[in-house]
Amino acid sequence: MSEILVVVEQNDGTVKKVTLELLTLAASLGSPSAVWLGPGYSDTAAATLTEYGADKIYVSDSGELADYVVAPKAETIAAIMADVTPGAILIASTAEGKEIAGRLAIKTTSGVITDAVAVAADFTATQSVFGGSTIVSSAVTTGTPIITVRPNSTAPQVKPGAGTRVDVAATVSDAAKGAKVTGRTVAQKGGRPELAEAAIVVSGGRGVNGAEGFGVIEALADSLGAAVGASRAATDAGWYPHQFQVGQTGKTVSPQLYIANGISGAIQHRAGMQTSKTVVVVNKDPEAPIFELADFGVVGDLFSVVPQLTEEIEKRKA
Amino acid sequence: MKIAVCVKQVPDTWAEKKLRADDSTLDREAADGVMNELDEYAVEEALRLIEAHGGEVTVVTMGPERAAETVRKALSMGADAGVHLVDDSLHGSDALATSYALAEVLAARSFDLVIFGSESTDARMSVVPAMVAERLGVPQVTFAQKVEVDGTLVKIERQTEYGYDDVEASLPAVVSVVEKINEPRYPSFKGIMAAKKKPVETLSTADAGLDAAKLGSSASWTVVSAFASRPPKAAGTVVSDEGTGGEQIVQFLTEQKFV
Numbered sequence: 015m016s017e018i019l020v021v022v023e024q025n026d027g028t029v030k031k032v033t034l035e036l037l038t039l040a041a042s043l044g045s046p047s048a049v050w051l052g053p054g055y056s057d058t059a060a061a062t063l064t065e066y067g068a069d070k071i072y073v074s075d076s077g078e079l080a081d082y083v084v085a086p087k088a089e090t091i092a093a094i095m096a097d098v099t100p101g102a103i104l105i106a107s108t109a110e111g112k113e114i115a116g117r118l119a120i121k122t123t124s125g126v127i128t129d130a131v132a133v134a135a136d137f138t139a140t141q142s143v144f145g146g147s148t149i150v151s152s153a154v155t156t157g158t159p160i161i162t163v164r165p166n167s168t169a170p171q172v173k174p175g176a177g178t179r180v181d182v183a184a185t186v187s188d189a190a191k192g193a194k195v196t197g198r199t200v201a202q203k204g205g206r207p208e209l210a211e212a213a214i215v216v217s218g219g220r221g222v223n224g225a226e227g228f229g230v231i232e233a234l235a236d237s238l239g240a241a242v243g244a245s246r247a248a249t250d251a252g253w254y255p256h257q258f259q260v261g262q263t264g265k266t267v268s269p270q271l272y273i274a275n276g277i278s279g280a281i282q283h284r285a286g287m288q289t290s291k292t293v294v295v296v297n298k299d300p301e302a303p304i305f306e307l308a309d310f311g312v313v314g315d316l317f318s319v320v321p322q323l324t325e326e327i328e329k330r331k332a
Numbered sequence: 333m334k335i336a337v338c339v340k341q342v343p344d345t346w347a348e349k350k351l352r353a354d355d356s357t358l359d360r361e362a363a364d365g366v367m368n369e370l371d372e373y374a375v376e377e378a379l380r381l382i383e384a385h386g387g388e389v390t391v392v393t394m395g396p397e398r399a400a401e402t403v404r405k406a407l408s409m410g411a412d413a414g415v416h417l418v419d420d421s422l423h424g425s426d427a428l429a430t431s432y433a434l435a436e437v438l439a440a441r442s443f444d445l446v447i448f449g450s451e452s453t454d455a456r457m458s459v460v461p462a463m464v465a466e467r468l469g470v471p472q473v474t475f476a477q478k479v480e481v482d483g484t485l486v487k488i489e490r491q492t493e494y495g496y497d498d499v500e501a502s503l504p505a506v507v508s509v510v511e512k513i514n515e516p517r518y519p520s521f522k523g524i525m526a527a528k529k530k531p532v533e534t535l536s537t538a539d540a541g542l543d544a545a546k547l548g549s550s551a552s553w554t555v556v557s558a559f560a561s562r563p564p565k566a567a568g569t570v571v572s573d574e575g576t577g578g579e580q581i582v583q584f585l586t587e588q589k590f591v
């Protein structure tokens with residue numbers, strides 16, 4: 015059974031949910047091997063990766079992997095590929111994940127498929143394109159399939175692997191050290207689930223009418239254990255931080271449930287949420303295009319509908 | 333400073349996009365073509381850098397004949413010259429082939445900075461800038477929400493999952509920009525008139541010295557094996573709030589087992 019490399023996404027040493035999804039997907043394709051790139055590797059991380067199926071864990075924990083943009087990571091994965099000839103490489107479809115995939119494709123003379131929502135046993139990938147209107151099956155015809163997969167495409171399953179650690183000596187070339195990270199600014203993070211990975215997303219748009227209005231959105235999100243999202247109108251106005259923007263130029267989300275409040279449904283917004291499984295809409299304009307996506311919609315003022323909704327959910331939980 | 337901006341012509345944002353039944357490529361005839369929205373920010377950023385530091389902006393595009401409109405638009409915004417790579421053999425090129433062609437055209441002209449949009453609205457891969465950097469062997473400073481040139485250095489704020497990183501590299505370098513970076517200008521009447529006289533170099537793949545074996549559908553390293561339209565979503569229930577809208581949503585969420 016060939017090895018399937020899964021590039022680990024982590025935040026401060028904590029393995030992200032999307033990686034567990036990719037390990038589960040990898041187990042259906044071959045023998046999952048996790049690839050850890052950067053500092054922060056720990057026993058806890060090893061235990062999590064093993065629990066979700068990693069038979070091998072390639073560890074390259076050199077600081078240089080985090081100090082320079084993308085190129086050292088692609089180089090290190092290419093070095094591993096030269097040694098193990100994997101069946102495929104799975105990478106999370108984040109902005110950086112896609113860049114790693116792109117560079118790796120050139121280095122290893124391999125085809126690359128981005129934003130897959132499923133991968134079959136023969137490595138045929140399913141993509142949902144043009145805002146979800148078309149379903150495409152694609153395959154890599156040259157080299158090793160390099161596939162970036164959207165978060166929330168697979169339900170992660172506990173299935174312990176062997177978890178054998180394999181150290182990878184990182185020799186980052188000078189050429190890969192061209193773009194140096196000199197500072198890092200982390201905008202405040204709350205205790206909510208991460209936007210791209212959350213099972214439920216509650217979003218607010220221009221209709222929320224100010225930073226204060228987002229209190230109503232956050233309260234609903236918290237009652238559901240959801241992440242908060244925003245339209246560009248709301249992030250541009252400074253009502254909510256930019257990294258919570260959903261859409262073409264923000265995050266792509268594909269949750270089980272998306273609740274859009276005071277959002278008209280411009281095409282750039284829909285591009286980032288159209289593959290949500292269930293969509294609920296609150297908007298006072300019955301003509302708002304977002305209603306075309308709604309499984310359930312209420313035409314009304316969000317400032318009366320949303321608090322009532324939150325209160326009712328809290329009541330049922332009690 | 334010599335800056336190149338890579339711009340792509342894409343189907344109009346609002347147009348319904350379809351794949352062609354014969355070869356599974358995007359049907360570019362079916363809709364009006366416009367400059368990829370995100371590339372407008374790339375053009376704008378290049379113009380601002382030139383206004384601050386002096387120099388020249390060349391727009392580079394690869395695409396069918398009518399992509400010349402997109403080159404013209406960039407020229408009317410203020411770019412100085414255009415390069416249009418057009419050849420039937422390019423049809424069906426994937427990101428790998430596109431990055432090969434662009435990198436060759438760029439390498440032959442030695443720019444200090446190459447600026448890209450961060451994503452094309454049709455392919456939505458967000459990989460071409462990183463691929464071009466890899467091929468050119470120059471630093472990649474991508475997803476910039478701010479760009480500064482300081483002597484022989486380029487410094488950017490790179491948008492990340494959680495905030496941004498400060499990144500610096502020496503020139504020449506490849507930049508991509510996000511939409512937050514600026515507000516693209518509209519072409520003025522004067523700009524539109526001036527654009528008509530600006531030089532546009534139209535290249536075939538032979539003119540550009542490209543290896544035909546690396547271009548087009550036959551050279552793509554990926555293949556679309558099947559595609560289908562998703563059945564239109566069944567119309568959902570929409571109710572008017574008569575004072576119980578919130579409760580009705582809870583009802584729905586309970587049926588769907590979310591609460």
Ligand SMILES: Cc1cc2nc3c(=O)[nH]c(=O)nc-3n(C[C@H](O)[C@H](O)[C@H](O)COP(=O)(O)OP(=O)(O)OC[C@H]3O[C@@H](n4cnc5c(N)ncnc54)[C@H](O)[C@@H]3O)c2cc1C
Pocket residue numbers: 218219220221222244245246247248259260261262263264265275276277278279280281282283286296297298299302314315316317369370511
């Ligand atoms: C290059 C580019 C990239 C872009 N990228 C993105 C992106 O990533 N994400 C994104 O979201 N947008 C993006 N946009 C912007 C997009 O085109 C829209 O402008 C934006 O999505 C509109 O946000 P909105 O729906 O919140 O605002 P509006 O379109 O103004 O809609 C507000 C809605 O709120 C409703 N409303 C108002 N008050 C209430 C109330 N009290 N109760 C209930 N409903 C109310 C109104 O009926 C209206 O439908 C991009 C645009 C460009 C050009």
Ligand SMILES: Nc1ncnc2c1ncn2[C@@H]1O[C@H](COP(=O)(O)O)[C@@H](O)[C@H]1O
Pocket residue numbers: 338339340341368370371374392393394395427430434447448449450451452453455456457458459460461
């Ligand atoms: N055919 C093309 N001609 C010129 N530039 C392109 C072309 N395709 C992609 N690009 C550039 O690469 C960026 C990212 O595109 P993509 O990787 O397809 O999402 C775009 O915003 C353009 O700047």
